[in-house]
Amino acid sequence: MENNTVLDSALFSGKTIVGSAKHSVGGMISTIILLLGAASMVLPFIWLILASLKTNAEFYNSFHWIPSKLQWSNYKELLFPKQGPSFMLYVFNTVKITVLSVFGMVASCSLVAFAIARIQFPGKNFIFGFAVISMFLPVQITMIPQFIIFKEFGWIGTHLPLIVPSFFGGAFGIVLMRQYYRSISKEFDEAAKMDGAGWLAIYAKIHLPIVASPMITLAVLTFQEKWAELLYPMIFIGKNKDLWTMVLKIKDISTGQYNARPELEMAGDVLLIIPVIILFIVAQKFFTKSITSSGVKG
Structure with missing residues (x-):
């Protein structure tokens, strides 16, 4: 009887661990998707700010996001x-x-x-x-x-x-x-x-x-x-x-x-x-x- 109780407890603990692991993986995937979605909305705004601080030549000829010198004069x-x-x-x-x-x-x-x-x-x-x-x-x-x-x-x-x-x-x-x-x-x-x-x-x-x-x-x-x-x-x-x-x-x-x-x-x-x-x-x-x-x- 005691052996059955121990076995049931072990099975329950195993299921709990597997369930927690699945929950953790699911939460991690959801977090990654949300971060990617947030980045897709924030990055264009960051590019807009950096582009406003470039020179005219850098805007047309440079593929770098960060300008060599911030042109606040714009x-x-x-x-x-x-x-x-x-x-x-x-x-x-x-x-x-x-x-x-x-x-x-x-x-x-x-x-x-x-x-x-x-x-x-x-x-x-x-x-x-x-x-x-x-x-x-x-x-x-x-x-x-x-x-x-x-x-x-x-x-x-x-x-x-x-x-x-x-x-x-x-x-x-x-x-x-x-x-x-x-x-x-x-x-x-x-x-x-x-x-x-x-x-x-x-x-x-x-x-x-x-x-x-x-x-x-x-x-x-x-x-x-x-x-x-x-x-x-x-x-x-x-x-x-x-x-x-x-x-x-x-x-x-x-x-x-x-x-x-x-x-x-x-x-x-x-x-x-x-x-x-x-x-x-x-x-x-x-x-x-x-x-x-x-x-x-x-």
């Missing part, structure tokens, strides 16, 4: 050119358009989504369904009508076509915010109404603090979209260089009079990417929370 030449407007003008234009667009998008989407989710009124389901359907429409379909409307308003050649539409909300933001509002218990609204609060007070004092995470998520996504947007600024701003954004200036460097200076284009791309990375790192916990949770459950 950034100085990009930011403060001897001819033409300073690159800081394009930074200011980009910041202006992006910040106003983010504010308009978050404010309008949170208000519209609150009304659709919490207030009973005729046609709200139709409005929400129309918003969902519009998410599947390609931007090319609405581009020409938008251009005609903005031309009638006299907005072509200004920043208004890039800013004003955000204050009318976006389908994705409305859908995102609505789902969070619907997850909040209606008892909050009923208690506030008993105290004499109106819908605007309920929205401002009760719901806004609760839905902070999805609002920050929407703000980050809108920032990312507007900060590096190329198509709409190219169409609506046109050739007025004083109103150009950073992306338009970088495009001009790559295709215009600076077509032989790709190192300056790389430097511009670095300056374009850094704010997005910093913003995502700062807002990462809110971004993750808004994805993994669905608000306060009622």
Whole structure:
């Protein structure tokens, strides 16, 4: 009997060791795959930074990643050119358009989504369904009508076509915010109404603090979209260089009079990417929370 017990213990220990070994091998393979995936995303960014610090001759003729001497003067030449407007003008234009667009998008989407989710009124389901359907429409379909409307308003050649539409909300933001509002218990609204609060007070004092995470998520996504947007600024701003954004200036460097200076284009791309990375790192916990949770459950 004792021999059988010892034999069973030995077999169990052997299975445990084999299972642990398989688990260790599987974990090691998973780690290697994740590291390779991370390297595939980080290496292009490292190459971009190093390429922005090369001379023009090294960029074209050298296959080495690391430049012989770091050319920080590339950034100085990009930011403060001897001819033409300073690159800081394009930074200011980009910041202006992006910040106003983010504010308009978050404010309008949170208000519209609150009304659709919490207030009973005729046609709200139709409005929400129309918003969902519009998410599947390609931007090319609405581009020409938008251009005609903005031309009638006299907005072509200004920043208004890039800013004003955000204050009318976006389908994705409305859908995102609505789902969070619907997850909040209606008892909050009923208690506030008993105290004499109106819908605007309920929205401002009760719901806004609760839905902070999805609002920050929407703000980050809108920032990312507007900060590096190329198509709409190219169409609506046109050739007025004083109103150009950073992306338009970088495009001009790559295709215009600076077509032989790709190192300056790389430097511009670095300056374009850094704010997005910093913003995502700062807002990462809110971004993750808004994805993994669905608000306060009622």
